[in-house]
Amino acid sequence: MNLVQILRIAMRALARNKLRSALTMLGIIIGVAAVIAMVSVGQGAQQQAQDQIAAMGSNVLFVGSGAVSRGGMSMGWGATKSLVYDDMTAILHECPAIAAAAPGTTATAQVVYGNDNWNTRITGTEPQFFDIKVWNFQEGGPFLQADVESANNVAVIGETVRKNLFGATDPLGQTIRVNNLPFKVVGVLDLKGTSPMGDDQDDTIVLPVTTVQKKMNGQTWLRWIMVSAVSREASYAAQKQISAVLRDRHRIRAGQDDDFFVRNLADFAQLADEQSRLFTILLASIASISLVVGGIGIMNIMLVSVTERTREIGIRMAIGATEGDVQQQFLIEAIVLSLIGGAVGIALGLGASSTIANTLGWPVLVSSKAIVIAAVFSAAIGIFFGFYPARKAARLDPIDALRYE
Amino acid sequence: MATITQPGVDTGAGSRGAESIIRVTDVHKYYELGETRVHALRGVTVEVGRGDFVAIMGSSGSGKSTFMNILGCLDKPTTGQYYLEGIEVSSLDKKQLAAIRNRKIGFVFQGFNLLSRTTALENVELPTLYARVSREEGLQRSNEALDLVGLGDRKLHYPSQLSGGQQQRVAIARALVNRPAILLADEPTGNLDSRTSVEIVDVLQKLNDQGLTIVLVTHEPDIARFARRMIEFRDGKIRHDNPGTDRPVAAEILKNMPKVED
Numbered sequence: 001m002n003l004v005q006i007l008r009i010a011m012r013a014l015a016r017n018k019l020r021s022a023l024t025m026l027g028i029i030i031g032v033a034a035v036i037a038m039v040s041v042g043q044g045a046q047q048q049a050q051d052q053i054a055a056m057g058s059n060v061l062f063v064g065s066g067a068v069s070r071g072g073m074s075m076g077w078g079a080t081k082s083l084v085y086d087d088m089t090a091i092l093h094e095c096p097a098i099a100a101a102a103p104g105t106t107a108t109a110q111v112v113y114g115n116d117n118w119n120t121r122i123t124g125t126e127p128q129f130f131d132i133k134v135w136n137f138q139e140g141g142p143f144l145q146a147d148v149e150s151a152n153n154v155a156v157i158g159e160t161v162r163k164n165l166f167g168a169t170d171p172l173g174q175t176i177r178v179n180n181l182p183f184k185v186v187g188v189l190d191l192k193g194t195s196p197m198g199d200d201q202d203d204t205i206v207l208p209v210t211t212v213q214k215k216m217n218g219q220t221w222l223r224w225i226m227v228s229a230v231s232r233e234a235s236y237a238a239q240k241q242i243s244a245v246l247r248d249r250h251r252i253r254a255g256q257d258d259d260f261f262v263r264n265l266a267d268f269a270q271l272a273d274e275q276s277r278l279f280t281i282l283l284a285s286i287a288s289i290s291l292v293v294g295g296i297g298i299m300n301i302m303l304v305s306v307t308e309r310t311r312e313i314g315i316r317m318a319i320g321a322t323e324g325d326v327q328q329q330f331l332i333e334a335i336v337l338s339l340i341g342g343a344v345g346i347a348l349g350l351g352a353s354s355t356i357a358n359t360l361g362w363p364v365l366v367s368s369k370a371i372v373i374a375a376v377f378s379a380a381i382g383i384f385f386g387f388y389p390a391r392k393a394a395r396l397d398p399i400d401a402l403r404y405e
Numbered sequence: 406m407a408t409i410t411q412p413g414v415d416t417g418a419g420s421r422g423a424e425s426i427i428r429v430t431d432v433h434k435y436y437e438l439g440e441t442r443v444h445a446l447r448g449v450t451v452e453v454g455r456g457d458f459v460a461i462m463g464s465s466g467s468g469k470s471t472f473m474n475i476l477g478c479l480d481k482p483t484t485g486q487y488y489l490e491g492i493e494v495s496s497l498d499k500k501q502l503a504a505i506r507n508r509k510i511g512f513v514f515q516g517f518n519l520l521s522r523t524t525a526l527e528n529v530e531l532p533t534l535y536a537r538v539s540r541e542e543g544l545q546r547s548n549e550a551l552d553l554v555g556l557g558d559r560k561l562h563y564p565s566q567l568s569g570g571q572q573q574r575v576a577i578a579r580a581l582v583n584r585p586a587i588l589l590a591d592e593p594t595g596n597l598d599s600r601t602s603v604e605i606v607d608v609l610q611k612l613n614d615q616g617l618t619i620v621l622v623t624h625e626p627d628i629a630r631f632a633r634r635m636i637e638f639r640d641g642k643i644r645h646d647n648p649g650t651d652r653p654v655a656a657e658i659l660k661n662m663p664k665v666e667d
Contacts, residue, residue, distance in 0.1 A: 005534055016522060315518045318479065319579065320507020320535040322500045398479050402518065 010333040013305075024301045025341035027294025028381065032345025032374045034287035037352040039370040042280025044363035049276040053269035055192050055201075059099075059235045060132060063091075063225040063242060066260040080259045081221040082250050085209075088225045094245050097229050097238035102129035103209050104224040107217045111205060112177040113165040120161050121204045122178065124212025125226075130156075130189075132228040140172050140187035143208055151210040155183040158202040159191045178205065179216060232266060239264050288377070294341065295381035302334050302389035313393050314401025327394035334386020335379060342378030346371055426586055426618050427453035427476065432485030434471050434641075445471040446482070447641035453587075453620065458613040460629035460649075461622045463638030470591075472638065473622050477510055477589050478502045490586050507535050511580025515592035517572040519564040519579075525551060526560040529579045536583050543582075550578035554608055570601035577608055587618045594628050600662050606631045607655035631655055 014021040065083040088101050105124040110117055123129075127142040143154040155176060162171055171185045192201040213219055227242065229235040239262050246260050306313070313326055321329075350366060357364040434446040446468045453459055463469040474480040475487060478494055481502075487494045489509060497505065506512075519528045529550055533543030551560050554574040564572050573593060580588055590609065594602035602625075610631060613619050623629050630649055637645040 002540075005540075012522075311518070312520055315520065316531070316535075317503065318477070318506060318512050318514075318518075319532045320503055320583070322503040322535075324500070325503075325535060399474055402479075402514070 006328065006332050007336065009329060010336045013309075013333055014336060017305075020301060021337060024297050024337055025344065027297035028291065028338050028341030028378055029294075029345040029348060031287065031291030031294040031381075032342050032378050033348035033352055034290050035284055035374050035377070036346060036349025036366070036370050037356065038283035038287040039280060039373075040349070040353040040364045040366045041356060041362060042276070042283045043365040043367055043370070044357075045279055046273070046276035047365045048363045049272040052193060052195060053265075053272060055134075055195075059229040059232050060265040061227040061229060061235060061238055061242065062263045062265060063087075063227060063246070064261050064263070065221065065223060066258055081219075082259050083222045083225065083246075084220070085222060087246060087249055088222070090245055090249055091225065091227065091242055095238060095241035097234040097241055099228045099230045100128045100132055101225055101227045102126050102132055103222050104129070104226060105209055105212050105217065105219060105221075106223050107212055109179045109205070109216065111161065111165060113171075113174065116165045116167075118161055118164040120158075122212060122216065123204055123206045124209040124216075125206060126209055129206065129226060132226050135192060136190045137187045138190050139170075140185070143186055143206075148208040148210050151208060151214050153181060153183045153211060153215075154186045154208065156187040156189060156206040157185055158189050158204040158206075160200055160203040161205055162188050178207075181215060183207070235264050235266050291377060291381060295338070295385040298334055298337055298382065299385035299389060301337075302330060302386055303392070305333070306330060306389050306393040309393075310396060310401050310404040313396050314398050314404065317396070317398035318402060323394040326396075327390045330390035330393045331383065331386045334390065335382035338378045338382030338386075339375075342375050345378065346374055349374065424455050425452040426455045426457075426490055427451070427620075428486075428488040429475075430486045430488075432472075432475065432482040432487060434468075434475065434480070435483045445641055446475075449485070449641075449643055451636065451643060451646070453618065455618055456613070456616050458610070458619045458631075458633040459621065460632035460635045461620060461638065462624060462626070462629050462635060463644075464624065467638040468641040469622055469638040471641075473589060473591055473620075476587075476620060477512060478505045503535075507532055508583050509586040511577075511583070511585040511588045513573065513576050513580050513588065513590040513593045515595040517564070517569070517576050517596070519572055519575055521564055524561050524563055525556060525567065525575045525578075528564070528575055529582050532579060532583045546582050546584075547578070550582045551575070553581065553612075554578045568601075569597050570604055573597065573601075573605050574608065577605075577612075581612070581617075587620060588612065590619065590621045592623055593621070594623065594625065600659075600664075602628060603655050603659055603662065607659060610655050 063083070065080045085103055088103050091098060092101050102125045107122040107124070108119065109122050110119050126148050127145055129135075130137075130142045137156075138159075140156075142156060143152070146152075147154050155178065157165075157171060157176075165171070165176065166174070171188055174185050175182050176185060177183070189202070189206075195201050209222075227238065229238040242262050243258070246262075247258065250259055252258060316326060316329075353364050353366050356362055429449055429451050432446055432449045433444070436443040436445060449468075449472060461469050461472065471480070475482055478489070478497075481495050485495070489505065492505070494502070494505060512518075519525075520531070526544075526547055529547040530543050533546060536543075538546075548557075548560065551557055554577050556571060556574050556578065559567060559571060564575070567575065576593075577588075588609070593609075594605055597605060606628060609619055609621065613633075619632075621629070621632055629635050630651075631653060633649055633652065635645070635647050635649055636643055
């Protein structure tokens with residue numbers, strides 16, 4: 001008996017009890033649809049996390065002035081004043097794994113343009129900062145190293161600031177007031193989005209580091225140094241090299257705690273990636289429970305069907321069907337049930353995914369992998385839960401089966 | 406106990422009786438029913454020649470059904486040998502038995518046992534599917550078999566649209582489609598009225614005249630007398646084994662029977 005004939009027999013048997021077959025399929029349909037929708041949501045989240053990681057910049061390390069303990073009281077990070085501009089110069093010269101570095105100091109300020117004002121974070125740095133963070137400009141460009149050297153009043157603004165201060169006006173060349181000092185806007189940054197830590201990276205103004213230090217916060221030390229390693233692999237070596245250089249420069253003896261910290265953003269990236277992957281697995285496993293329940297439904301119906309059709313099985317055996325033929329027949333029926341259910345479920349899952357994306361605005365990523373997995377899974381469910389009823393049918397004694405009323 | 410081959414009542418196929426198609430030697434069959442052991446067959450030895458038409462008779466409990474199941478390869482003897490066309494059937498496994506049932510045996514049952522919601526043609530075609538013959542050949546054979554039993558015009562009818570006699574003809578066609586060595590008919594007329602019964606016997610007689618070996622199980626002496634040879638079972642043994650005398654021809658009797666139109 002070839003596959004076409006087997007399928008025809010299976011389809012006919014299923015068509016005989018249309019409502020029953022449809023209800024049985026419903027379990028698989030819901031299961032597959034749930035798996036696809038949930039995996040899509042999970043993968044959307046994962047993609048978003050990866051995009052955010054990419055947005056943080058390439059192979060970035062973050063050197064911060066660290067916690068220090070004075071008289072038993074531990075101060076939070078940024079409490080020390082030991083991280084200075086010369087540290088950055090030393091790191092650049094002495095660490096071979098490092099490609100670029102930018103200093104950083106921070107402040108918060110009220111920014112005013114015309115009648116609008118906005119409270120935002122101020123970042124004081126050098127032009128390399130934009131390269132290290134891979135942050136492009138929608139308008140204008142970065143301030144220059146010369147602006148840093150002469151502590152000029154020039155500003156680069158983030159998208160959130162632009163939106164709140166300028167609205168429809170073109171900000172380029174306009175003068176804004178930051179803590180009552182006039183600054184000329186030279187560049188507007190591209191939208192960067194939320195960081196994996198959850199803050200709005202676009203809510204910022206970037207100024208030359210010297211301008212902030214001299215005219216705003218009066219600090220001579222740095223809050224942080226942003227470093228890019230020559231490659232992702234080199235970032236771990238860079239971390240060690242920076243540590244060594246800074247411990248030496250800050251005269252920290254062996255056994256004493258660092259007064260700085262070096263954080264590898266690749267670690268954050270991995271963490272965020274792992275979290276969203278875990279999220280996907282969690283969603284998928286919850287959804288697959290319904291798939292298993294659907295499989296049990298198939299098994300249940302197939303068992304009823306075997307009992308109902310005992311006489312048919314007896315006839316088939318009497319005219320020459322082997323155990324294998326009978327088993328195959330019932331197994332194919334179960335597989336056809338679950339595959340049709342799977343196909344409808346995939347369609348429903350795709351629909352659900354796009355509904356989630358449209359109505360809830362969640363990032364949703366329908367991957368072909370999820371569809372393939374769902375299809376394979378539903379076939380596997382059919383085989384797994386169809387096997388026992390099929391075996392039971394095949395094991396019937398033809399004499400008893402023929403006599404069965 | 407050994408009564409051997411049977412000279413035919415009329416000639417027909419030339420080699421009739423010369424070669425035994427069924428050879429059963431000292432067959433016993435026990436069933437274990439809980440503590441008790443049921444001894445259904447107690448040493449049956451019989452041979453049936455090619456082209457013979459044997460009626461097996463006996464009351465219920467005589468062992469005739471058990472014997473029929475063994476002949477049909479649905480069951481195996483506990484001890485003793487059964488040769489079907491020279492093949493020792495009692496040594497075969499389940500898969501080989503299925504193949505024997507498929508290719509060498511044609512079954513006709515009392516209750517017709519057709520698949521409902523399946524057309525006459527598809528019912529007849531079923532054994533060819535399990536025999537793995539090509540679809541074209543299977544269809545051709547099925548059509549021929551239905552023509553042979555006189556149902557050429559009802560091929561696409563469902564069993565529920567056919568009378569009992571017509572359903573039994575479909576069952577006969579299905580039994581013939583793989584060109585079996587023997588046709589086993591188990592009370593084929595049990596569910597039919599007397600005229601239809603004779604019609605079915607007529608079909609069987611005509612097939613036998615063409616050389617088909619038939620074993621017919623019945624408890625009706627009126628039906629059994631159409632066979633060439635009558636074997637009577639009692640208490641698990643063969644009690645009588647006689648050639649039929651004054652064997653009637655079903656076609657002749659049909660001419661004189663009142664017609665009941667269905």
